[in-house]
Amino acid sequence: MDKHQIKDLLRKYAAGTCTEQERAMLETWYVKWKPNDQVELSGRLIEDSVDKIWQRLENSNKSARKLWPGQSIRMTGVAAAILVFISIGIGFYTVNYKDQPARVADKITEPDITPGGDKATLTLADGRKISLTDVSNGQIAEESGIKITKAADGQIVYEIASLSPSGGDGGGYNTIETPLGGQFQIKLPDGTNVWLNSASSLKYPVKFSGKRRLVELSGEAYFEVFHSPQVPFRVVNANQAIEVLGTHFNVMSYPDEKSVRTTLYQGSVKVSTINSFVVLSPGQQSSITSASINVDEKPDLKGVIAWKNGKIEFSDMDIESIMRILHRWYNIEVTYLGLPVNNSFGGSVSKSKNLDEVLKVLEATGDVHFKVEGRRVFVMP
Amino acid sequence: MSLYSIYSDQELASLLTRGDRIAFAEIYDRFKGLLFVHAYKRLNNQAEAEDVVHDLFSTLWNKREELIINTQLAGYLYTAVRNRIFKIIVHKQIESKYITSIQHSLNEGHYITDHLVRSNELAKIIEKEISALPPKMREIFILSRQQNLSHKEIAEKLSLSEQTVSKQITNALKILRVRLGIIAYLFFLIKF
Numbered sequence: 001m002d003k004h005q006i007k008d009l010l011r012k013y014a015a016g017t018c019t020e021q022e023r024a025m026l027e028t029w030y031v032k033w034k035p036n037d038q039v040e041l042s043g044r045l046i047e048d049s050v051d052k053i054w055q056r057l058e059n060s061n062k063s064a065r066k067l068w069p070g071q072s073i074r075m076t077g078v079a080a081a082i083l084v085f086i087s088i089g090i091g092f093y094t095v096n097y098k099d100q101p102a103r104v105a106d107k108i109t110e111p112d113i114t115p116g117g118d119k120a121t122l123t124l125a126d127g128r129k130i131s132l133t134d135v136s137n138g139q140i141a142e143e144s145g146i147k148i149t150k151a152a153d154g155q156i157v158y159e160i161a162s163l164s165p166s167g168g169d170g171g172g173y174n175t176i177e178t179p180l181g182g183q184f185q186i187k188l189p190d191g192t193n194v195w196l197n198s199a200s201s202l203k204y205p206v207k208f209s210g211k212r213r214l215v216e217l218s219g220e221a222y223f224e225v226f227h228s229p230q231v232p233f234r235v236v237n238a239n240q241a242i243e244v245l246g247t248h249f250n251v252m253s254y255p256d257e258k259s260v261r262t263t264l265y266q267g268s269v270k271v272s273t274i275n276s277f278v279v280l281s282p283g284q285q286s287s288i289t290s291a292s293i294n295v296d297e298k299p300d301l302k303g304v305i306a307w308k309n310g311k312i313e314f315s316d317m318d319i320e321s322i323m324r325i326l327h328r329w330y331n332i333e334v335t336y337l338g339l340p341v342n343n344s345f346g347g348s349v350s351k352s353k354n355l356d357e358v359l360k361v362l363e364a365t366g367d368v369h370f371k372v373e374g375r376r377v378f379v380m381p
Numbered sequence: 382m383s384l385y386s387i388y389s390d391q392e393l394a395s396l397l398t399r400g401d402r403i404a405f406a407e408i409y410d411r412f413k414g415l416l417f418v419h420a421y422k423r424l425n426n427q428a429e430a431e432d433v434v435h436d437l438f439s440t441l442w443n444k445r446e447e448l449i450i451n452t453q454l455a456g457y458l459y460t461a462v463r464n465r466i467f468k469i470i471v472h473k474q475i476e477s478k479y480i481t482s483i484q485h486s487l488n489e490g491h492y493i494t495d496h497l498v499r500s501n502e503l504a505k506i507i508e509k510e511i512s513a514l515p516p517k518m519r520e521i522f523i524l525s526r527q528q529n530l531s532h533k534e535i536a537e538k539l540s541l542s543e544q545t546v547s548k549q550i551t552n553a554l555k556i557l558r559v560r561l562g563i564i565a566y567l568f569f570l571i572k573f
Contacts, residue, residue, distance in 0.1 A: 010471045028492035031502040035423050043515035050413040053435045
């Protein structure tokens, strides 16, 4: 058998179309195969990797949860028990509220649902958590000789205060996380600007060192990467890795969306999955689903980054996608009642408006109606 | 000691199909080291090995409800990691050492026809790689293989008092009972 036939055979194996004999042959090779044992493997490397994988799993599951929203996977027994009671609460809550939700139009007693704002939590390399909403301006914390301050305009600024004592991996990782109804803008230690949308998190080294600038994203962010051709900037999340030298692009990787979408505004990026990649030109958008990478030549460039420019904007969008955006910005729960709403909607609203104004805009089409009870919004045809 | 370390692989698998995230975390803790080491030794590439293990567990969680683990949980995970390593090899250069090695093996023409024998061989290889694990991970895995230890023995191994171990186990069972009760309750709500 020549090497091309071997490759064909491997392809058939991956596709699950091998005969029983072919499978047996390949799997026998696998168990007899003695890979090079000189591979260096330290306990530290194993621990780092499995922790990183867990983090990725946790991030991608965060908003996929149905029964127990908001808890961390590693619950203690007590937390699990408390959660049980909360679940009971939610159960009753849902049942009671089904009976008599009020309409948006004639709601009188309900307080307005106000929009989100600049809110985030910074977790330092040593595990300390700092709420960036409440912290006053000035110095926040000093670690590895790096001064982190919050400037008057809300931006986090990094300053290298003194030379770092050790080279190494540059002092650990910080994580900045926005809640539902939060957003934040930061400047990374290398000068890269990042706008973080709601319910998103970005993990990045306190100090960039080595051959790559590596950050981990979950949720959505807009990057203006500081140009540094020798040190590529890499954004990874559960499904893809993006490698750039210096460009402007938006990444939308919410776990509850069907695909991970990367939209390029300037420069050039390489988007890779486990088994393929594309190189985007400005104005293009890649979408990655579990099956494939697709490139859209004419995405709605303005709509994609409307969130960063203080707007909620949608064109030709289904109601579920719109409600997911509202869920993230207004921290509401959404329930669908009656027949599905099949129409597509288009529109633009300022993010500083209260929720009921946004809902009125949608209701004006006559194709969809809402009822609001507490933080729960019912969607009906 | 994690609350769920007293459960066998099979019990964890069954809890997982019901959406239990702590069971998922326990399965991960049990197998993460072994599966990663195995993938790393074969791919000799940290990022690829991480992707393999991540993809495997991500699928395990997302497909938990359809999960039919008809063999052992370990066997399921081992074959799943092997299948993903094959998927990565598919995309290797035609001149890579992988393709050359497969070519030699296939041209020799000997192979194991019984898939159960192949699965057992695979399990043996993977569990032999336990020596490469950091001590704590090794301990968690080995303990999970000794389901019939008495509370006293578990306590000795983990340097906890026997009382603590018994208490933890009682608590775990209590919580499980309550939680299963709630799941039934929620099903009831959804159905009626």
